[in-house]
Amino acid sequence: MSSSSIAAPSAAKPAPVWPGLVLALLGSIAFSGKAIIVKLAYRHGVDAVTLIMYRMLFALPMFVLLAWWAGRGKAPLQRRDWVAIGGLGVSGYYLASFLDFAGLQYISASFERLILYLNPTIVLLLGVVLFKRRTTARQLIALGVSYCGVLLVFGHELTLAGANVVLGAVLVFGSAVSYAIYLVYSGEVVRRIGSLRLTGLATSVACVLCIAQFLIVKPLDAALVAPQVVWLSVLNAVACTFAPVLMVMMAIERIGATMAAQTGMVGPMSTILMGVFILGEPFTAWVAAGTVLVLAGVWLLASAPAAAKPGTAATK
Structure with a gap:
């Protein structure tokens, strides 16, 4: 048989991009639904401490299972790993979640999401303050554009809802800062134990803390809430907490963190x-303009050269 009759092996076809894009898209939408569910639950007279307790109570078994599954066959964790997991669980999931839930009592779901979407800019600022990283003109422009968008919507909400908007905005911004601290310090731990294992363990720590917080500051009969609150909490735990974590992680594996973050816009x-159609929140020119500015600023950061980018990760 002549060598010319032997067919050359064909080059492997690249994996299609669309499954990763769909996962990133669905994960982002699911994460965004959290604020809507929280606002619906508040209509039934529940407080933030009780509501987040129910969310974490239903989420805890799923994240414990995730931590076990991701840790199969891996080396046992060292003491420094457990200390880091505890700290990251407090910052990235317990404190960030509680401040977010508390802030949603005073501001609209749309405004809350815009503040949380400042997360990449906060990571950038923390890098400058903590690690003396240099910034580029493009990054500074991105910061200015994003924060102008939030201030625009903030001023509009202030005229509609009064001084409580200030408290709500401060609480949600504190949530964004807390989660940004988690992102800044989680990189080394992720390299040691893996992203899914860290997510499962750190979130489990946060779940236990949220349940303990309820038991300490509330009487047990405070758990007697409307059935709607319980079912909304189940939906929040499954569809807006656990499922999007998995979808975004799988998207990052398929299309990379940068494209997943851009899809998350x-x-x-x-x-x-969802706020307009489910909650009846107003959609005004101020909200539209602020949203465009925030998205434009985050896009400037996401499309910057790789060496200049702040770290990205799934939004809580």
């Missing part, structure tokens, strides 16, 4: 649309 728009 649909999050604020999906929150606004």
Whole structure:
């Protein structure tokens, strides 16, 4: 048989991009639905401490299972790993979640999502303050554009809802800062134990803390809430907490963190649309303009050269 009759092996076809894009898109929309569910639950007279307790109570078994599954066959964790997991669980999931839930009592779901979407800019600022990293003109412009968008919506909400908007905005911004601290310090731990294992363990720590917080500051009969609150909490735990974590992680594996983050820019728009159609929140020119500015600023950061980018990760 002549060598010319032997067919050359064909080059492997690249994996299609669309499954990763769909996962990133669905994950972003699911994350965004959290604020809508929280606002619906508040209509039944529940407080933030009780509501987040129910969310974490239903989420805890799923994240414990995730931590076990991701840790199969891996080396046992060292003491420094447990200390880091505890700290990251407090910052990234317990404190960030509680401040977010508390802030949603005072501001709209649309405004909350815009503040949380400042997360990449906060990571950038923390890098400058903590690690003396240098910034580029493009990054400074991105910061200015994003924060102008939030201030625009803030001023509009202040005229509609009064001084409580200040408290709500401060609480949600504190949530964004707390989660940004988690992102800044989680990189080394992720390299040691893996992203899914860290997510499962750190979130489990946060779940236990949220349940303990309820038991310490509330009487047990405070758990007697409307059935709607319980079912909304189940939906929040499964569809807006655990499922999007898995979808975004799988998306990152398929299309990379940068493209997943850019796809996640649909999050604020999906929150606004759900807020309008489900909660009856107003959609005004101020909200539209602020959203465009925030998304433009985050896009400038996401499309910057790789060496200049702040770290990205799934939004809580």
